Amino acid sequence: MDKKNLLKRLASLGFPLLEAEKDEEANSALADLVESGDLRLWEGFPVVLANSADRGLFDYDQVQGHLKSRPAKLNLGLLVVFSLALYKTLGLKFAWADKLFTLFDNKKMRQQYEKFLAALKNNQDFVVQGSFMSSQRVKAAFDNYFKQAQAHLDDLLSVKEVMGVEYSLSQVFSPKQKELFLKKLRNEKLTKTEKEYFSRAVKKRVLALANPELHRLSQKLLQSL
Secondary structure, eight states: OOOHHHHHHHHHGGGGOOOOOOOHHHHHHHHHHHHHHHHHHHHTHHHHHHHHTTTTTTOOHHHHHHHHSHHHHHHHHHHHHHHHHHHTTTTOOTTTHHHHHHGGGGGGHHHHHHHHHHHTTTTTOEETTTTOOOHHHHHHHHHHHHHTTTTTTTTTTTHHHHHHHHHHHHHHHHHHHHHHHHHHTTTTTOOOOHHHIIIIIHHHHHHHHHHHHHHHHHHHHHHHO
C-alpha cells in the first residue's frame, strides 16, 4: 500500500477538508485506512467517517467488501463503534449514526461500545486490537476538523449547535441538497450544474423554511404533540 497516495485520498475525506468525487473512491480509501494499521491514521477515523457519511458517500457494506481478511473486517467494526462512542461523548448527533449503530446490535459490540465511552469520557487511552489509542489525540483530531469545517459559523454557534443545525437539515434536505445549502451559506462558488440544481430543488425548500407563518404553525403543532 502506498501510504503517500493513501494520505492524498484521505485528504478528500477530512485530512484536510476537501470533497471526495466518487463514493467508490471514498469507500476504497476508508478500507485502505483500516488496512493501514497506522494508529495515528486510525485516530482520525471518526473525522473521515463523519465527513464521508455526512456527504452521503459512506457505505459500510462497500467498505467491508474491499477488505479481504477477517481481522481487517473486525477492525472496521471496532473503528466505527469507537467513532460512534466519540460522537456520543461529544454530544453530537448525525442523521446517519443511529442507522449505522443498528449494524452492531450484539452483546460483544455493545460491551465494546461502553468501554470506548468510559475511556473517552475519562480521557483514558483505550485498546483496539491490542494497540493503545489516545483519547486526547482522537478528540484533538476531531476538534481540528470542525475548526476547519465550521470556522465561518463558529462566531455564531458552538460546535454542538452547528451539528444540531446539520442534523435538522438532514431531515429536510437530501445529502446533496444539504451540501449545496451549506456551500451557498458559506458563499462558496457553485458550478453551473450546482446553481441550476440549487435553483430548481433547494431554493423552493429554503423559501418554505423561511416562511414565518409556516414556522408559527410548526411551533403550534409541536406544542400539541
